[in-house]
Amino acid sequence: MTDAAALRPDTRAADAVVRELEARIASGALPDGAHLPPERDLIDTYGVSRTVVREAVARLASRGLVESRPRHRPVVRRPGVDAALAAAGGVVGHLLRESGGVKNLYDTRILLEGALVRHAALQARKADVAALARALAENEAAIPDSDRFYATDVAFHAVLYEIPRNPILPAVHKAFTAWLAEHWRKMPRSPERNRVNFLRHRDILLAIQDRDPDAAEAALASHLNAAWEYVRGTFEGP
Amino acid sequence: MTDAAALRPDTRAADAVVRELEARIASGALPDGAHLPPERDLIDTYGVSRTVVREAVARLASRGLVESRPRHRPVVRRPGVDAALAAAGGVVGHLLRESGGVKNLYDTRILLEGALVRHAALQARKADVAALARALAENEAAIPDSDRFYATDVAFHAVLYEIPRNPILPAVHKAFTAWLAEHWRKMPRSPERNRVNFLRHRDILLAIQDRDPDAAEAALASHLNAAWEYVRGTFEGP
DNA sequence: CATCGCCTTTGGTATGACCAAACCTACCTT
DNA sequence: AAGGTAGGTTTGGTCATACCAAAGGCGATG
Numbered sequence: 001m002t003d004a005a006a007l008r009p010d011t012r013a014a015d016a017v018v019r020e021l022e023a024r025i026a027s028g029a030l031p032d033g034a035h036l037p038p039e040r041d042l043i044d045t046y047g048v049s050r051t052v053v054r055e056a057v058a059r060l061a062s063r064g065l066v067e068s069r070p071r072h073r074p075v076v077r078r079p080g081v082d083a084a085l086a087a088a089g090g091v092v093g094h095l096l097r098e099s100g101g102v103k104n105l106y107d108t109r110i111l112l113e114g115a116l117v118r119h120a121a122l123q124a125r126k127a128d129v130a131a132l133a134r135a136l137a138e139n140e141a142a143i144p145d146s147d148r149f150y151a152t153d154v155a156f157h158a159v160l161y162e163i164p165r166n167p168i169l170p171a172v173h174k175a176f177t178a179w180l181a182e183h184w185r186k187m188p189r190s191p192e193r194n195r196v197n198f199l200r201h202r203d204i205l206l207a208i209q210d211r212d213p214d215a216a217e218a219a220l221a222s223h224l225n226a227a228w229e230y231v232r233g234t235f236e237g238p
Numbered sequence: 239m240t241d242a243a244a245l246r247p248d249t250r251a252a253d254a255v256v257r258e259l260e261a262r263i264a265s266g267a268l269p270d271g272a273h274l275p276p277e278r279d280l281i282d283t284y285g286v287s288r289t290v291v292r293e294a295v296a297r298l299a300s301r302g303l304v305e306s307r308p309r310h311r312p313v314v315r316r317p318g319v320d321a322a323l324a325a326a327g328g329v330v331g332h333l334l335r336e337s338g339g340v341k342n343l344y345d346t347r348i349l350l351e352g353a354l355v356r357h358a359a360l361q362a363r364k365a366d367v368a369a370l371a372r373a374l375a376e377n378e379a380a381i382p383d384s385d386r387f388y389a390t391d392v393a394f395h396a397v398l399y400e401i402p403r404n405p406i407l408p409a410v411h412k413a414f415t416a417w418l419a420e421h422w423r424k425m426p427r428s429p430e431r432n433r434v435n436f437l438r439h440r441d442i443l444l445a446i447q448d449r450d451p452d453a454a455e456a457a458l459a460s461h462l463n464a465a466w467e468y469v470r471g472t473f474e475g476p
Numbered sequence: 477c478a479t480c481g482c483c484t485t486t487g488g489t490a491t492g493a494c495c496a497a498a499c500c501t502a503c504c505t506t
Numbered sequence: 507a508a509g510g511t512a513g514g515t516t517t518g519g520t521c522a523t524a525c526c527a528a529a530g531g532c533g534a535t536g
Contacts, residue, residue, distance in 0.1 A: 012308055013520070026332065038486060049521045051289070054487085055296060062300035063328040070250060071487055071528050084329035090301040091322035094264065108406045115353035168346045251489070276517060287490045292518085309497050309518055478536095485530075491523085499516065506509080 017046050017056035025065055025076055035073035036066060063087060081171035092179050102183055103232075109176050110224045116160045116169070117204060117220045118213040128163045132205050135159050140198050146189035149197075156201050187231040197223070255284050255294035263303055263314055273311035274304060301325060319409035330417050340421055341470075347414050348462045354398045354407070355442060355458045359451040366401045370443050373397050378436050384427035387435075394439050425469040435461070 024030045037045070042053045061068045064083030068074040077083060095101045120128065135156040142148040154177050161173040200223035207216035262268045275283070280291045299306045302321030306312040315321065333339045358366065373394040380386040392415050399411040438461035445454035 026335070040486075051520060051522095054293070055519095058293060058296055059300060062297065062325075065329070065332075068487090073486075073529095079329040079332040081333065084326040084333065087329055088322040088326040091303075091317040091325055094260075094303075094317040095319065095322065097264070104404050104406050107402070107404050108410075111353045111357065111402070111404075111407075112350055115349045115356075118353075119349065164345070164349070166342050166345050166349075168342050169349075172346075278517075289489060289491090293488095306518090311498095311517075480535080481532105482534095483530105483532080485528105487526105487528085489524100489526080491525105492521105494521080495519085497516105497518085499514105501514085502512095504509100504511075506507100 013048050013052045014055040014059065017042070017048060017052060018059050020046060021056065021060060022065065025078065030076045032076055032078040034076050036076060038073070081168050082174065085171055085175040089175065089179065092175075096179060096183075102180070103228075105176070105179060106224075106228055109180075110221060112172070113157070113160065113224065114217045114220055116163070117208065117216040120160055120163050121208045121211055121213040121216040124163055124208055128159070129205075129209060131159050131162075132156070132208065136198075136201055136205050139201055143194045143198055144191050146191070146194060149194040150184075150189070153197060153201075183231060187227075193230075197227070200226070251286055252290045252293040252297065255280070255286060255290060256297050258284060259294065259298060260303065263316065268314045270314055270316040272314050274314060276311070319406050320412065323409055323413040327413065327417065330413075334417060334421075340418070341466075343414070343417060344462075344466055347418075348459060350410070351395070351398060351462065352455045352458055354401070355446065355454040356451040358398055358401050359446045359449055359454040362401055362446055366397070367443075367447060369397050369400075370394070370446065374436075374439055374443055377439055381432045381436055382429050384429070384432060387432040388422075388427070391435060391439075421469060425465075431468075435465070438464070 021030070021036070030036070036042075036057065039050055039053045039057070042048075042056075043050055046053070057066065057068065057074055060066045061074065064079055064087050065077060066074040067077050092105075096105065120132075124132075135152065135158075139149065139152040139156050142152045157177075158170065158173055161169040200219060203219040204216055204223065207213075207219050259268070259274070268274070274280075274295065277288055277291045277295070280286075280294075281288055284291070295304065295306065295312055298304045299312065302317055302325050303315060304312040305315050330343075334343065358370075362370075373390065373396075377387065377390040377394050380390045395415075396408065396411055399407040438457060441457040442454055442461065445451075445457050
């Protein structure tokens, strides 16, 4: 049965199994949430050794197609945008340790989020503005509690990523916050500081309500740049 | 995200080896380009079985920290932004097959690239404008040859991603073009069509030279949206 | 009916063996 | 001496088997 692999220059038998399982997942034969057959079943299904099966499953797991917890059956996960970014996450962790890595990632975020607020200012529907207002209200209510404030802060920005209704964007936001969270936790927090950030958020919302993309972008840039100044000392010099 | 599993302690011996090797790579003890010690050496270095060593190496490979060709010694690759996006690439391939996947990715590109041309209009240095002009000239020269035109087209856009001097952005561009290339190849090409695209590129450059971000963004959006209309029929209906 | 404990299943690891490709070295040819 | 070549050695890929420990199912028990 391994002869199927012999046709391709695939010297690795595991790749053949990966493709088989990939196809079974894509075709729905292995629906999302189901768990993979036991390794010992796959052995005689594909006529390969357990070594190969295990390597194949490991590859699927690393690509986010299955989720394998230590002593459990791997669970099929139809690939989502999250999975793609989670796959990238491993390397990103290293990149952030390199000099300037955090800054580069943060700058990228500013660039993208700037475009988002412009988009919001031009395209946001009533419901979007309402969602922003709601998030802002919760943000204000959380000013005394720094932990809760951080959560509502993230939530406010998250709304911006949802407005274009492109599923890639919320996933990118989740990835950004996850990757940067470690550093942001070190940032000194206080109700006064929270209030400043809340006011910036309010400025952004007001500019969006005014349908003024330039003002919205400016408010956002000033907000994010200020936050950067506040945490930069955590990793690098001047 | 899926890091919920990260809460649990590593019951896997392989993960320990992964961390060891990761550290050796990050510390430079295993410099970029060097190859990993033979599996049989790692066995007694870490006192584990070959099974574990092999699984560990496979994990490193899937994270892009080492590059393992079938019958060769794995080569250490210090992680770069490319590696991160390459890791995501496997899943993205599946996403693009889903309905609307290509559109979502392309919209994200438009959003980001719109921000880039705005940035360019406001911040581009003389050298950047010169690079754009050079890329544009090559683009024009390639109008009769559709293959070469495609290459110079990509190169022109690439310059936009280089202007902010943030290494993440060129990598993102490479990823975008790689992921979308498959579909773009199906687009009908012709010198007339090439000329239209060249003119759009020229509009973008002119707007940047005029330091007019709104015009630059408008030109880019119109350019990319037109391209989309041209290829949409390839995957989905109206 | 809920609970507890045993037994089976199943993933994680360890050995040891074999093959084929890649690598290296020493020898031979020119 | 330079170049190429044959043979042995290294090394990754695969297989088979065995054992362990945790997870899950099943039945006995209170």
